[in-house]
Amino acid sequence: MGQPITAAGFAEIVSAHERFVLLSHTRPDGDAIGSEVALKAVLEALGKSVRALNEDRVPDNLAxxxxxxxxExxxxxxxxEVVIALDTANRERLGEKCLEAVRAAEIWVNIDHHISNEEYGDHFLIDSGAAATAEVLYGLICELGWPLPEVARDALYIGLSTDTGSFQYSNTTGRTHEMAADLVRRGLDVAYATARLYHDYPFRRVALLQALLETMQVTGDGRIAWWTLSGETKxxxxxxxxxSEGLIDVLRAIRGVVVCAFVEEIADGKIRLSLRSKDPAVNVCEICAHFGGGGHALAAGARTGGPLEDAVQRLLAVAADAVEAALPELKE
Structure with a gap:
């Protein structure tokens, strides 16, 4: 376990070193890619040599x-000299190839907003009250008076928007909106970013939604909804x-649903679980912890063994107990 670090402490590390590598988690989302792009641009503006690596390529929807x-x-x-891990709750999610690439690094810094972060690295800066790692970085940049290039400005907004469901989720705070407002004042084109993020999908995404809807199920009490995705369908x-980014919100929007799940078959016989909760009383991070995962109270994920239907049944058993324990007044 590392040691907590302040903004000033982070600035000292940056000042004392020249070569940085930025990492983020596998299957990167908008906050992961946005945070890497933004911090890379800021550090380069400070005259540093910076590489940004990810185990997986940038998704098409963020390209x-x-x-x-x-x-890369x-x-x-x-x-x-310094590795900075962004938006990644545990070291393993950075990926084997990335970890091997930076094995000789002198210093590790872990910057994140996940409450389940394992505080790995030599130093960590974790703000679980932030809506996104992009929000954590924005706070650092402002506190330290660092430059904010246009590329970083736009990337931070994309990270913020995607991790808040376009400012719909309960992690959205006044601080979140203040950050967005400041980015707009700095010249951000909100209409362009929104159009590219939410209104520019390939047809295969619609075909994917159709396939998922065909597998959709809801428990008898209507409180848990899920759908499945097999490797064959993919x-x-x-x-x-x-x-599939954001499609789980279709399940989340069903009236009466408290917990929803996207259960996806991935490589090596593994199953990916993505969960959302609509009620703070039901903590899906705790549900995912049963399967070795984590995340946030209202949005979390894990990986477990297959086959697909077995994973669904194991998940439903844990999720049903959690919903029943947290909301017994709804039990029929």
Whole structure:
């Protein structure tokens, strides 16, 4: 376990070193990519040598982001004095190739907003009250008086918007809106970012939604909804990274549903669980912890063994107990 670090302490590390490598989690989302792009641009504006790596390539739905083309897949050792892990609750989620690439790094800094963060690295800066890691970075940049290039400005907004469901989720606070307002004052084109994020989908995403709806189920009491995605269906549709981003909100929007789940077959016989809760009384981070996962109270994930239907039944058993324990007054 590392030691907590302040903004001033982080600034000292940046000042004392020249070569940085930024990492974020596998299957990166908008906050992961946005945070990497933003911090890379800021550190480069400070005269530092910076590489941004990710185990997986930038998803198609985020490839429009200026600066995302600078994120590399690891290929051999990356000469780094300092590694900065962003938006990643545990070291393993950074990916084996990325971890191998930075094995010789002198210092690790872990910057995140997940309450389940394992506080790995030499130093960590974790703000679980922040809506996104992008919000944590924005606070650092402002507190330290660092430059905010246009590329970083736009990337931070994308991270913030995607992790708050376009400012719909309960993690959205006054601080979140104040950050967004400041980015707009700095010249952010909100209409462009919103159009590219939420109104520019390939047809295969619609085909994916159709396939998911065909598997949708709800428990008898209407409090848990889920759908499943097999590897065969993914291959048939030609699904690519990022295609399923946000689709779980269709389940979340069903009246009466408290917990919803996206259960997806992935490589090596594993099953990915993505959960959302609509009620703070039901903590899906705790549900996912049963399967070795984590995240936030209202949005979390995990991986477990297959086959697909067995994973569904194991998940439903844990989720049903959690809902019943938290909301017994709804039990029929």
């Amino acid at each position: 429009f982001m200026a600066g995302s083309e600078g994120i 897949e690891p290929a051999g050792p990356a000469e780094a 291959d048939r549709i030609g699904m690519q990274a990022g295609d």
